[in-house]
Amino acid sequence: MKIIFFAKIREIIGKEEENIAFPENVRTVNDMLSFLKEYNKIYYNVFENYDFLIACDEELVDMDYNISKTKEIAIFPPVTGG
Amino acid sequence: MIDIRIQSSDFNFSKEIKNFQNNKINGAVVCFLGSVRDLKSEEGLEKLEIEYYPKMAEKVLEETARKAFKEWNLSQCLIIHRFGKLDVNEPIVLIITQTKHRKDAFRANEFIIDFLKINAPFWKKEHTNKKSYWVEQNKKDLDIKI
Numbered sequence: 001m002k003i004i005f006f007a008k009i010r011e012i013i014g015k016e017e018e019n020i021a022f023p024e025n026v027r028t029v030n031d032m033l034s035f036l037k038e039y040n041k042i043y044y045n046v047f048e049n050y051d052f053l054i055a056c057d058e059e060l061v062d063m064d065y066n067i068s069k070t071k072e073i074a075i076f077p078p079v080t081g082g
Numbered sequence: 083m084i085d086i087r088i089q090s091s092d093f094n095f096s097k098e099i100k101n102f103q104n105n106k107i108n109g110a111v112v113c114f115l116g117s118v119r120d121l122k123s124e125e126g127l128e129k130l131e132i133e134y135y136p137k138m139a140e141k142v143l144e145e146t147a148r149k150a151f152k153e154w155n156l157s158q159c160l161i162i163h164r165f166g167k168l169d170v171n172e173p174i175v176l177i178i179t180q181t182k183h184r185k186d187a188f189r190a191n192e193f194i195i196d197f198l199k200i201n202a203p204f205w206k207k208e209h210t211n212k213k214s215y216w217v218e219q220n221k222k223d224l225d226i227k228i
Contacts (some may be wrong), residue, residue, distance in 0.1 A: 001136060004135075006133060006134075006203065006205060007133050007205035007207070007216060008133055008205070008216040018184050030086075051219075055135075055138055055203070056143050057224065058135075058137050058138035059138075060201070061128055064100070066151055071205075074135055074138065075205075076135065076203060076205070077205060077219075078201050078219035079199070079200065079201065079205060079219065080204065080205050080206045080216075080217045080218070080219050080220075081132070081139075081163060081175070081198060081199065081202045081203070081204025081206070082161075082174070082195055082198050082199040082202070082204070082205070
């Protein structure tokens with residue numbers, strides 16, 4: 001699955017995107033976050049210490065959203081446009 | 083008609099308003115123009131950088147305009163949002179709404195900017211002569227009922 005990052009989150013993680021093959025038991029956004037926290041301590045730091053939003057295929061979603069059909073996940077800070 | 087533009091280049095807002103006035107559809111036109119402010123003047127803001135998520139930003143602006151169109155019976159709506167590095171006082175965002183009656187044009191315009199502030203994936207970074215900061219979301223924007 002392709003995961004992309006923006007703004008402050010992109011800077012902390014140190015890359016614009018990452019492709020990760022999630023195991024079958026990763027079904028929801030929440031499962032994905034738990035997996036990533038163990039996968040790499042940078043993710044642990046981001047998800048524990050910073051505000052962030054998740055968009056699946058360009059739609060903002062909640063933590064219980066099922067990601068099985070998602071092609072692209074974006075992780076970014078609360079927006080500050082306008 | 084809905085016109086959405088996300089661009090790095092500057093825009094000419096008086097020309098854009100004139101276009102609305104000239105189309106002879108409806109008489110009420112409301113315009114919101116947001117510009118770069120220097121709120122850290124003791125450090126001196128040198129540039130405001132705006133990053134965005136292209137595919138999603140276009141989608142959100144389009145959906146926002148469509149909602150406003152339906153709710154307030156707009157005849158025309160323009161949203162321009164810029165990205166890249168901007169100077170103090172440069173325009174960032176322009177929203178123009180046109181309806182038959184002024185109240186609907188005002189309400190639609192306010193709805194669009196309020197909705198955009200909390201949903202459209204744009205992020206601001208301030209570069210001062212000392213350092214650079216990501217702008218934090220204004221929590222008051224989250225409390226606005228839209």
